[in-house]
Amino acid sequence: MKQLLVFVLFAPLFCWLAFSPVYKHVLLIRQALLQQEADYLLEIGASGAYGYIDRDMVAESRLRLASHRFRPELLEYDISSTNGMPADQPSAPLPRGVGLRLEIRYPYERLLDIDRLIGLDPPGSDGRIVASGMKMSEYVP
Amino acid sequence: MHKLLFGVLMAVIWWMLHALQWDEERAMGLLFEVKRAVNRAAHAAAQQADRDKLEMGIPSIDPGLARAAADMYLRANLRLDRDLLPLPHSPLRHPPAVLVFDVINEDHEFPYTYYNPEYDYRVVLERPGVVMVVRAEYPRLFAVLEPVVWYVKGAAELVHV
Numbered sequence: 001m002k003q004l005l006v007f008v009l010f011a012p013l014f015c016w017l018a019f020s021p022v023y024k025h026v027l028l029i030r031q032a033l034l035q036q037e038a039d040y041l042l043e044i045g046a047s048g049a050y051g052y053i054d055r056d057m058v059a060e061s062r063l064r065l066a067s068h069r070f071r072p073e074l075l076e077y078d079i080s081s082t083n084g085m086p087a088d089q090p091s092a093p094l095p096r097g098v099g100l101r102l103e104i105r106y107p108y109e110r111l112l113d114i115d116r117l118i119g120l121d122p123p124g125s126d127g128r129i130v131a132s133g134m135k136m137s138e139y140v141p
Numbered sequence: 142m143h144k145l146l147f148g149v150l151m152a153v154i155w156w157m158l159h160a161l162q163w164d165e166e167r168a169m170g171l172l173f174e175v176k177r178a179v180n181r182a183a184h185a186a187a188q189q190a191d192r193d194k195l196e197m198g199i200p201s202i203d204p205g206l207a208r209a210a211a212d213m214y215l216r217a218n219l220r221l222d223r224d225l226l227p228l229p230h231s232p233l234r235h236p237p238a239v240l241v242f243d244v245i246n247e248d249h250e251f252p253y254t255y256y257n258p259e260y261d262y263r264v265v266l267e268r269p270g271v272v273m274v275v276r277a278e279y280p281r282l283f284a285v286l287e288p289v290v291w292y293v294k295g296a297a298e299l300v301h302v
Contacts, residue, residue, distance in 0.1 A: 003144070006148075017155060021163075024159075024163060028167075032170065035174075048300065096300075097188060099214070130230075133177065134214060134218055135184065135185075135214075136181070136184060136185040136214065138300050
């Protein structure tokens with residue numbers, strides 16, 4: 001009887017101990033996948049052949065991430081340049097020397113809700129996993 | 142009673158192992174993040190061609206512009222302020238230090254083998270380039286992990302026009 005009582009008292013803590021590492025791991029992997037995608041887009045986009053990250057590249061990137069169980073409609077892409085030029089126009093690539101900035105955001109999708117068991121508040125609905133980077137364009141007209 | 146004690150002890154050990162694992166994964170993540178930032182900073186620095194020399198047909202890097210570009214890209218990629226102090230969203234808590242910033246210019250013969258014995262870094266450059274070494278300290282979440290300091294090395298070449 002006493003053991004049962006102890007178990008019931010500590011049940012939330014046991015649940016958290018047993019399952020929260022799995023959620024933390026998913027979070028780490030998602031962050032890593034987003035960062036890998038951002039690096040790939042920057043590597044291609046800033047290369048001498050392109051100088052931009054356009055709509056088609058973003059659409060392909062969404063498909064790639066969707067194959068890792070991301071929901072493509074929730075992914076947010078933010079593409080800008082250091083000198084204020086639009087960085088997503090194939091007709092006007094960024095010239096060499098201008099930085100190409102990319103930020104990919106994705107919501108936490110209740111991954112941290114399990115922390116409520118030990119009294120930690122999860123990030124709100126506007127919380128985002130962010131992967132970003134800036135690389136100098138190599139494009140020469 | 143002893144069963145309860147055993148349970149609590151196991152929970153503590155279990156949690157410490159996870160803390161260690163999580164911290165190690167984050168420390169590796171930081172290594173890659175700093176490596177990317179150093180690569181991009183070196184890449185931006187190596188694109189700062191000296192225009193006067195370029196007009197004479199000599200591909201060469203302007204060291205002053207190169208350093209400014211490297212600092213700018215390091216700041217942008219690691220989210221640091223003007224004095225390289227970490228901003229709130231930065232992955233670092235201690236300011237990183239640029240230990241080596243070498244510009245290899247046209248006064249060397251190419252292919253040139255750069256070797257830095259202090260950090261044991263060797264790289265072969267086919268064209269003028271920039272070599273960087275940055276020191277970054279991982280901000281630990283738990284004291285289970287020993288302090289982690291990364292010496293991140295990177296090099297880039299001037300991309301020909």
